[in-house]
Amino acid sequence: MALRGPLCRLLRTQLNNTCQSRPHSVAVLGAPFSKGQKRRGVEDGPKAIRDAGLIERLSLLDYPVHDFGDLSFQHLEKDDPYMHVPFPRTVGRANKLLSGAVSNAVGAGHTTIMLGGDHSLAIGSAAGHAQQCPDLCLIWVDAHADINTPLTSPSGNLHGQSVAFMLKELQNKMPELPGFSWMKPFLSAKDLVYIGLRDIDPGEYDILKDLGVQYFTMRDIDRLGIQRVMEVTFDHLLSRKQRPIHLSFDIDAMDPSLAPATGTPVNGGLTYREGIWITEEIHNTGLLSVMDLVEVNPSLGASREAVEITASMAVDVIASSLGQTREGGPIAQESQTLKEDTEQLRL
16 A cells, blocks of 8 residues: 555654654664574674665665664673573663664654664664654564563574563563563554564464454465555554554565575565565655664575675665665655655654
């Protein structure tokens, strides 16, 4: 559903004032972190994405781009597992640091791009976003639901539990992990949509059904088509109220032929056209506020070409979410008035 014309203008003018209107600019923030899972190498994801030309690509899109470099994370020498969750204190501390950085970037008026790193970083990224925009909604594009709790997770890895930390409905089902005393749930299940799921753990399936979470598996995408999936997504999230979008995009949502250098690839993923359609349509709403791009792992590429393909896919996904079209340029605004409206109402 391409939101253009009077409807697009209406959606933008209805954006809630919780996040103040500011000129549009982009902040890029690297988070080289891997302790949310057990495979080394994903901490090199931010460098790989930058080396694939991210900043140069974004600089062509007609608004200021600020690369704030990478955060520096402290890895605790002693961080014993809690229950069967590895590195809870290290992950909690890293996400607290990231939360503050994202909050500052959004508060300064930037559309913020967080480069991971593993997907546990979405805890801090979304929490920092919510500090500035408590009415945000979340679109989670991923092969996995990442909604396990420490009690349901088969592996204990926190990159598979990120969403559970955010949801108010799961607050009573989450043990108090060391390192996470700062974290309070901020999102309702009705404000979340998944796209691209194809590897859901049994405990996650029960949670999704019990909470009535809107999700689209790859079978749903095959059946409905990606255009209809996005129409339903926006109707679900934006029909009640127009509010900022947090897009959390795991590169393993894409088919492994397009993104092989990642930690948990699953066959039968999004095609290039489907992945880019998702981000183009999110851009067209004018409501994208923060985006995570995570789980690019250069160490897991079978060849240099595999790493380059994955990192280039990440660059394409980010650039299209910020206005690059498949015609090769930014999405044209209908009129100067619409452009001015967008500049005033973007975060």
